Amino acid sequence: MKERSVQELRRATPAQDGDGVAIQRVTGMRHAAMDPFLMLDELRAQRREDLGGGFPPHPHRGMQTLTYMKHGGIIHEDSRGNRGEIRDGGVQWMSAGRGIIHSEMPTADTQGLHGFQLWINLPAAEKLSEPRYRDIPASALTHVEGEGYSAAVIAGEWQLGEWLGHGPLRELAPRAALVDLTLHPRTVLTLPVAPGEAMLAYVYAGSLEQSAQSIAAGALAITTQGDRWSLCAGSAGASLLLLRGEPVAEPVAQYGPFVMNTPAEIEQAIRDYQAGEFG
Template sequence: MNRKLTQVLRAQPSTDGAGVAIQRVAGFEQRGMDPILMIDELRSEHREDFAAGFPPHPHRGMQTLTYMKHGGIIHEDSQGNRGEIRGGGAQYMSAGRGIIHSEMPTQDTLGLHGFQLWFNLPAAEKMQAPRYRDLPLGELTQGAGPGFTVTAISGEWNVSGMQSMVGPLQELAAQAALADFNLDAAAELTLETGSGESVMAYVYNGSVDADAVNHSRRQLLLFGEGEQLTLKGGSTGAGLLVLRGRPIGEKVVHYGPFVMNTEAEIEQAIRDYQSGQFAA
């Protein structure tokens, strides 16, 4: 059965960090997005829109994945990790019980286009040790089918017209998977999806046809149950992120950079951060 479109969410203009201009889709309580919590798109040719970056700030109880299409980002954190990625690379971080990190544009970055995605952690994993990993473009899995190309970052992908692909990042919780597709005009692809998975697609370039309706940039498409998903490039083609994951199904309570299951756990996270335990 092919998945049908159930809802369309439009990214909203916002700012984060030290005033970085972003487009945001927040899904903390959004049915159909679990385990994905949030999708931010960072896109500007003007350095003043992002130069101040994301100075040191804390996280607990969730994972982040930063994927850069264009420009460079430097990550540093309280665990002593430092990594730099440029166009096409990704950075993964699991905050676990607590970490402080920063993400700053490289000095030679004049234009920036990328994404940061937040993934939930199940309650049993929220207090595990933090983890970090760089994934430069050369480590990502790339392929092509009839009228489209794909970069698999995480998870297994079975797409019509090509062999199965597996992204190198297997650390995301809830079997979350992410791939970047580029479709030619009117090109169609069908991918296999697991029963019970949340499945969605964020359009960042051009437009895509889903259920015979055209959807343009900065729209997140949420799909219902089914074993397959079919997407078709619009008149100028399409660039889109496709995300899948097993719903965790637990209560989500969040306060800024903390994502837990109860208000008491949020209050404890604030106390722990203020007492300096995140830097340990």
């Protein structure tokens, strides 16, 4: 058994997206140890005025998005006729495939939001597939409680203490897995990880203690290779998103919301979007 350790920390930095929405963003996620994850945003707005004009219609190609709302409500609509609304713990997943235009707007009664959006790469063989969409309410997630921890399992198979199971978002597997984990103060939880997989943790409350290093809220921890990772919560406990994924291991060419393998494919995506081929 080889223990994983934290090889790098990346701090989320203030940014804006959509129509003036303030976010905290972890960028530069092209490190081999982060593949297949491309980007992580945390949205934490106390007032509706902080939400700007939401995220009006915009295109995507060649990647997947996963939106997880801890608090507040958001509505998805897209050019393929899909519409979905999630609230307080719900999840929206979309595979953009060959091209889609979508919007993500706060519900009329939302005064504040706390949530996350992940971008996950698609392999070349799937980048021009048909777009897909699914929303999952909080009640349909797999909720687990064990000694010193609680979790909402969203996607993938996980072993948490004595519990072994999977989340309801089967569409994301086997490419990636996601769980929202809360550790009680000073709890140690050891997770088995398949060799070769990326394993990341984004701390959004409290802290993790790793080899005499404190990982505070707003940091993404990137691990070395190994077949297990031991998480230790700080004195105030820890709340974190755990991300696990199989590397795509292909070149990445990105221009805004288009994620392809070559610059020529990016140029084609722009032409197709301008020609109205995204719906």
